[in-house]
Amino acid sequence: MLILALNEAVNPVFGMVTEQMGANFPWLSFSILFPIVGSLLVPFIPDDGEGKQVRWYALAIALVTFLITIGAYLKGYDPSQEGLQLSERVDWLPDLGLAWAVGADGLSMPLILLTSFITALAVLAAWPVSYKPKLFFFLLLAMDGGQIAVFAVQDMLLFFLAWELELLPVYLLLAIWGGKKRQYAATKFIIYTAGSSLFILVVALAMGFFGGGIPNFEFTHLAQQNFGTSFQVLCYTGLLIAFGVKLPIVPLHTWLPDAHGEATAPVHMLLAGILLKMGGYALLRFNAQLLPEAHAQFAPLLIVLGVVNIIYAALTSFAQRNLKRKIAYSSISHMGFVLIGIGSFSALGTSGAMLQMISHGLIGASLFFLVGATYDRTHTLQLDEMGGVGQKMKIMFALWTVCSLASLALPGMSGFVSELMVFVGFVTDEAYTLPFRIVIAGLAAVGVILTPIYLLSMLREIFFGQENDELVSHTNLEDAEPREIYIISSLLVPIIGIGLYPRIMTDSYRASIEALVERDLLAMERLNRIEIASTKTSKFLPGIIPTPVIEKTVF
């Protein structure tokens, strides 16, 4: 009775609050600024210098941020709509055309949720950090806001700023808490990413100034611009390089094994879980959405690069003897499916690419966390120095097995669904000629064989067989502690949930992806019409810009 009465008393208040906090509440700005403001307060948290207090504070901030993004999803976001939602717009520097414009559609909303989720878990994973903990947690929280901003902003100049802002924390996290070669890795990371993001700036300026008048960088404005094809191709090339570094696309990938190889576990989780997704997201957002004509021409290239990613990285991963680098290469391999999906010109394939990003965000984070947890015990990452570890660490063995199986796309887990969607989407798609599809599908399916080879060999070398006497003699192989089990379980719930019923995820972005693909297909039709027109007149007028129709751009 008492509870009922209490409920009645609370409900109206609660209802009012939720009503107010409906669609009009600035959810996204709040979720960007909250962790950043929270991070700025870190220096004022009383702490003993070992991080025992500040880590609770950081966890609280990260969790609240996660709740805010969930609130945004539940209260202000309607998954059935294709357009921009939760939009906010405040002029910032009107002369420069810079505006604080944020918003979310199907492309960004799932990734915003992923960001706040993984960051909260990363904070929990950073529990044992005792070297300069305040700075560490400050950087983690600042990154949280920065990452959400990357996915939420709707202005290209702002996007560039957010993209750059995110670099600094990563650089510091690598350079201060990294492994032995941390300076080299951090410098390589910053050179690669900063260098490539110049392309973003150049393209942003070119696109913003396009057509004269007051520059306008907002996506909605850019989407309506009628860029010429050659201009699109130029912009596309620049952006492809910039985002290709981030995703990464072979051969622009070599910063990744170094950065991942030197990062500590929580940073690692963020790098694999979210940072790589920025590349995929940006490819969808800019290359596929804003530059559809160029996309129609570049798509075959994306697909070929995707296949190269899958096979090349799987082979290098197989040969790697260092555990972290092995998993790092496996990330590159999995990103290949994102590329194929983006280039597939089918709603199913593109949807699969999106799901692959989310899925890899979860699986990659879990594997990298496990690498860190294992390293804490074995103090080595060399597979040759391990062996038979499973006899002492049974639960750790079980967690590793489940996550590896998830990574090799076992049905019932998210990786399988996303790869399957990419496969089916690509194969059934009439945009490409049959031989091209056969060859690509065949090669991509080789990945299906290679992935278990390197992942299961890895498991065998770490856990199976006789105990490695030398390892056992000087290490204390304790089994997983509750905190670690908790982190992995939190990641496994969505992994298995999506695997069992993918629509819980795909329905949240379906409308936007379908609209995006529609736009791309229209662009391709336009191109083809031009092509047909130009072939008709080609006797008299040799085409100045040879627009390769997709069907012919093979090999």
Next chain:
Amino acid sequence: MPSVSEIAWLIPVLPLIGAVLTGLGLIGFNREINQLRKPVAITLLSCIGISTVLSYAVLLEQLSGSPPVEHLFVWASAGNFVLPMGYVVDPLGAVMLSLVTSIALLVMIYSHGYMAHDKGYVRFFTYLALFSSSMLGLIVSPNLLEIYVFWELVGMCSYLLVGFWYDREGAAHAAQKAFVVNRVGDFGLLLGILGLFWATQSFDFEGIANGLSNSIAEGSVPTWAALTLCLLVFMGPMAKSAQFPLHVWLPDAMEGPTPISALIHAATMVAAGVFLVARLEPLYSQFPIVGLVIAIVGTITCFLGASIALTQMDLKKGLAYSTVSQLGYMMLAMGCGAPIAGMFHLVTHACFKAMLFLGSGSVIHAMEDVVGHEPVLAQDMRLMGGLRKKMPITAITFLIGCIAISGIPPLAGFWSKDEILGQAFNSFPLLWFVGFLTAGMTAFYMFRLYFLTFEGDFRGEDSELQNELLTAAGKVLEEEHQNHSGDLHESPWSMSYPLIVLAIPSILIGLIGVPWNSQFAALLSPQEALEMAENFSWKEFLPLALASVSISSLGIGIAFSAYYLKRLDLGKVFAERFKPINNFLSNKWYLDDINEKLFVKGSRKLAREVLEVDAKVVDGVVNLTGLLTLGSGEGLKYFETGRAQFYALIVFGGVIALVALFGVLGTPTLPPV
């Protein structure tokens, strides 16, 4: 009263619930759960038990002629693509459901005795339940994609169970090999499924078959493409059902605990391939060439397995090659366009082969008390002999199994194998002849196993021989072995009881499929049963039956005189005279070596080379540029301190370049028309 088929989805779900609960318990409260052996075993046994009851209820319902039941829901969708999942219950599925649940139940009871002293008892039961669930899910799958899902899941369970004793190096390698070889098959299966979907816009069996014939008739899909797709799909069954050349994983998989060999690697999972081919019958029946390929692959496998089994000294490996050979028979039947005969052999073989494996487990269990927990010793028949006197139940049931598999009437194997050979005789006489020869070899090697194990004198205490075997396997005699001079004894009731239960169908089940009145065929396809009964004539049946019985008897006779009477020294008569052949057989046709050299080493080498390229060439270029432009301290300073100016410079340069480019290419504002 509601139909049982409406709740048939519970059959795979119940064991899943059990497995998930204990699995979560193992991760969350490892120590506590590991002590709750009995409660866990009872829970999981009752889950499988209820599933068994339901399966038989479903089977009865199908026997009484109820129509098939299918329920679907939308699992994934995007654009205009909709992918349904669900379950289907039809006669074929009902037969498999009853078979799988019964054997799983018996194997679980058996495991209670076999794994009693193992630390991983609870984990073992969890895996067993998980496997049963996936296998049952595979059976009720209404479309190819759902089959693929469970196909992978049973593969995963097989991986976990083969690698169950993960401290053994051999188990680790075998588990990985099993998974990877199966993935090679799945590679084809996946591509085939994708291709068939492209060609027919459908994943379900009927839809694919009809769609493909329509597309070919319309000319939208060329015949060669359709053939390729059918063969690609067949790669899946080839790997799962251990068909040549993808059979290499099955003998190695014997590293797993013996109950697993009985359940997964003899009775159920390896039969999934045959089952899938039976499901795809409407598709395959359109293409006689595909049938021929399947029949040839089956025959090769059948002969290869039997010939290797002739020389095996390891009891379990001998049985494993026998399984390979029998699976070949089933594929041969499928290729001859006689899926009912193949399915019938699948059922009878499941009964007697599960019994034989469980019997071998009983033998190994007893041997371990004498020679210790070293598979090299406990499974080698050179150390056995005379076990009949010590363990009569095991011996008798094993003998029944041997008679059944050899094809002596009226035991189960005779009817099913003869049915296959009869079909082969009508379709491909040459293949019939190979199958016929294999029948003789089968009888010989099975009785060789029986005589070496159960008759004669016990040789297990010969420590010289033990040392010899260990050195041959590259292992050292551990001190532990000295403590193991226990007595041979019959296994506990939990192990002997399943043997006795399985002996009954091994003797009798063939009678439901006698060719003149086949109730088995009547269930799966009433029309075909009628035709069979009409076309049956003793004149055709008797000569073939007599021929196969006599060649089997010949095989048994040779084994009898060589290993029981010891009148015939096969070593002298055969092995020394035909050394190359003997070497060829005992080295398993050198297939494992080829596999190791070509694929395992080859892929490692390729991977190392790619890594080399990655480290030296791709990364090398990067580092070189780094050195040239900003590798020196000067360059770094440029980046770290003078960042803003550097940016501004680049931006300026970029804009100029862009402007210049536009100048060259013309005004970009106008769309180039």
